[in-house]
Amino acid sequence: MNGLRERLEQDVVLGAEGYLFELERRGYLKSGPYVPEVVLDFPDAVRELHREFLRAGAEVMVAFTYYGHREKLRMIGREQDLEPLNRQALRLAREVAAEGDALVAGNICNTWAYDPEAPQSSGEIVREMYREQVEWAVQEGADFIISETQDYVGEALIGVEVTRKLGLPTIVTFASTEARTIDGYEFDEACKRLEAAGADVVGLNCSRGPATMLPLIEKIRAAVACHVAAQPVPYRTTHDQPTFQTLRDDGGGRAFPIALDPFVHTRFELADFAAAARDAGVGYIGVCCGGAPHHVRAMAERLGRTVPASRYSPDLALHPILGGNIEESEKKYPSWKD
Ligand SMILES: [Zn+2]
16 A cells, blocks of 8 residues: 555545544534543544545544643543553544555644743653654554644644654644744745655645635745645635634624634535645645535545545435426425525
8 A cells, every 4th residue: 555655646645634623513522622532432433433534535544633642631630541542543543544545644733832932841841742642653553643733833843853753754734823833934934944854744734714725835835845735624714814713703703613603615615625725736635623524525526536425425416406497396386496
């Protein structure tokens, strides 16, 4: 089976994330702390969502260890579950990946432990958190590491260092809610630094929807020689509200994180994004918080692929009203008329 690097040389690699938001919606995960306890408490729910993304065309099963690090587990009083949670998440991803032709990604992320004012001492804490997670990923057979939702170049570089030392390819993506990383680098410059440090793929995930992520991605594409990743949130972010954290509802209330429903993109719009990203030279295309299997299937199909779930892709020609003579139908059912 081809690894990440080989696949990227051949074609776009389609990823899929959004485990956190989707499992929260399904009632298995608490919004706020957002710790993936579901991995231990309801492994079938995680297995099922992996399988849905796999059927929708995702080529990577991402072990659900986002926020499954020491800092977060300590916060909810489950630090003793840190290793079992990480190992279980990796095994679930691996088990479902084997049902298709998917790769397994270990996952590390922003730690909230990094302090740019004290990069050495806080960096040591981050290094140890990453080291234990990446070691478990290596032992459980992960093919590569996704280091994501990074806010600081300093912290992201530690992830690359640890992952390279342990011998796995790495995708590193920033998700700063600011116009640049919190430690002050434009995203293209930040990505250049990661590439120089040995990251295989660099780019952005989370925070921004397709409309506000793509322009930044194009700058990154122009700045680096390595592959680029883009995993936006599927929300209608705008120039004035460029991230999903800043989206406001009609009453001015903050929609993030649990009232974002009115802003969700349709599957067709995510498919448009997949095509635009491919045309912009993005090698790793996916979706982040809020993404669901129907988005991923539409993206896969727009990339010209037929996936297992394509068997049930829409066929509105078979709809009793929309599929027939619409004028006849509207006479019979006047409420369908515009
Ligand atoms: Zn996200």
